[in-house]
Amino acid sequence: MQCNHGTRIDWVAESCALLAGLTDEFRKTLPFEGFTIGTGIHLEPKTVALLMTLRAGGANVVASGNLGSTQPESVAFLRSQGITVHAAQTTDAVRHAKSLRKVLAERPQLLLDNGGDLFALYLEDPYPGLLGGTEETTSGRMRLWPLRERLNMPILVVNDSPIKQFGENRHAVGQSMLESFMRLTNRSTNGKHVTIFGYGPCGEGVATCFRNAHSLVSVLEIDPVRRLEAHLDGFMTPSRDQAIASADVIVTETGAVGVLTADDLGLIKDGAILLNGGHFPTEIDVQGIMSSPDVVRCRDLEDGALTSLTLRDGRTVTIAAMGHMANLAGPRPLGNSIEAMDFGFALQAKCLERVATGTLNADHCIVPVPRDIDEWVANSYLRLRNQ
Numbered sequence: 001m002q003c004n005h006g007t008r009i010d011w012v013a014e015s016c017a018l019l020a021g022l023t024d025e026f027r028k029t030l031p032f033e034g035f036t037i038g039t040g041i042h043l044e045p046k047t048v049a050l051l052m053t054l055r056a057g058g059a060n061v062v063a064s065g066n067l068g069s070t071q072p073e074s075v076a077f078l079r080s081q082g083i084t085v086h087a088a089q090t091t092d093a094v095r096h097a098k099s100l101r102k103v104l105a106e107r108p109q110l111l112l113d114n115g116g117d118l119f120a121l122y123l124e125d126p127y128p129g130l131l132g133g134t135e136e137t138t139s140g141r142m143r144l145w146p147l148r149e150r151l152n153m154p155i156l157v158v159n160d161s162p163i164k165q166f167g168e169n170r171h172a173v174g175q176s177m178l179e180s181f182m183r184l185t186n187r188s189t190n191g192k193h194v195t196i197f198g199y200g201p202c203g204e205g206v207a208t209c210f211r212n213a214h215s216l217v218s219v220l221e222i223d224p225v226r227r228l229e230a231h232l233d234g235f236m237t238p239s240r241d242q243a244i245a246s247a248d249v250i251v252t253e254t255g256a257v258g259v260l261t262a263d264d265l266g267l268i269k270d271g272a273i274l275l276n277g278g279h280f281p282t283e284i285d286v287q288g289i290m291s292s293p294d295v296v297r298c299r300d301l302e303d304g305a306l307t308s309l310t311l312r313d314g315r316t317v318t319i320a321a322m323g324h325m326a327n328l329a330g331p332r333p334l335g336n337s338i339e340a341m342d343f344g345f346a347l348q349a350k351c352l353e354r355v356a357t358g359t360l361n362a363d364h365c366i367v368p369v370p371r372d373i374d375e376w377v378a379n380s381y382l383r384l385r386n387q
């Protein structure tokens with residue numbers, strides 16, 4: 001038998017069972033007929049499956065990506081399907097913002113946002129007819145929450161669904177950050193001291209996966225209640241200085257800015273590897289660290305997947321993916337598991353469908369996914385797994 005050529009986009013599309021079911025449903029119900037949906041989410045094979053589902057529902061989809069994660073094959077595929085894509089594979093925030101502005105110039109009635117980029121830019125130059133939309137992440141919710149009164153439209157936060165929290169943030173981010181650490185560094189995890197900054201669902205998942213991979217895991221969490229939870233879950237919760245000084249690997253999973261900075265260089269152990277799993281590349285202050293007078297040599301290894309810094313006293317520190325989300329960077333970035341994204345994207349599609357009905361209002365600005373949608377996704381997935 002001669003094998004035909006297929007791609008990862010095919011494999012992902014065939015594996016997204018919830019989205020496949022929704023695509024069939026939307027082809028009949030056409031919930032987005034007459035609407036333009038503007039998207040600002042990582043352009044990679046799993047989001048391709050989501051965007052194709054929205055298109056099957058009648059939407060004119062105008063897509064952009066997120067900073068540093070655009071995959072050219074996904075862009076080429078979407079364009080071949082007639083979807084307008086304004087995106088560059090760039091880590092340049094100015095260039096990225098230009099792509100987002102092009103999406104907004106099409107005046108979409110619905111926005112699918114990831115990190116709050118599109119809604120924040122919309123406020124700089126509002127236009128009539130925007131009904132609302134969705135936000136995917138914790139970081140986006142934190143960014144948009146203070147803008148709530150000005151946004152004044154339904155925006156459903158997919159991150160705040162319990163299914164997204166445990167299905168993606170806890171289980172999938174943990175697995176994919178572990179996979180990415182090994183893929184980017186080819187180093188073992190056994191017996192390594194690993195410090196995780198942040199013990200939200202993502203940090204919890206990462207801590208658990210590294211522990212399951214035989215690492216000695218410490219958690220650094222500023223919220224005492226979550227720190228207690230980490231302690232009861234059996235993780236070490238040392239002081240900040242100890243947690244940094246003892247770590248062979250440090251992972252940031254906080255959604256906060258400047259969690260690790262040049263001021264910490266004095267503490268960092270020789271040979272330590274720094275990885276970020278949080279949404280924005282600002283958790284590790286890479287620019288500040290690289291311009292520190294303590295850094296005397298910098299080597300770019302593996303085409304930017306690893307940056308090795310030599311300090312004045314001879315210690316080395318290696319930063320993965322220049323502080324961008326490690327699980328969407330470097331060679332063959334896979335992101336989170338297909339199943340986890342299928343959950344999240346089914347929630348996205350159902351939430352956008354709900355906003356498109358026009359039955360929500362400004363009281364639904366930055367609120368979690370409606371419970372009936374969570375139940376629909378849970379029941380559909382369990383039915384597919386024959387549970």
Ligand SMILES: NC(=O)c1ccc[n+]([C@@H]2O[C@H](COP(=O)([O-])OP(=O)(O)OC[C@H]3O[C@@H](n4cnc5c(N)ncnc54)[C@H](O)[C@@H]3O)[C@@H](O)[C@H]2O)c1
Nearest residue numbers: 137138139198200201202221222223253254255256278279
């Ligand atoms: N890599 C991925 O694929 C992926 C997927 C989902 C979410 N995310 C991102 O991961 C990040 C974390 O998500 P989450 O859902 O766990 O968020 P969360 O807000 O529930 O948890 C973050 C935790 O970090 C703690 N924290 C904040 N600043 C800190 C600091 N300076 N030091 C130590 N702890 C600190 C907070 O107290 C909180 O408990 C967000 O940026 C989110 O957007 C990434």
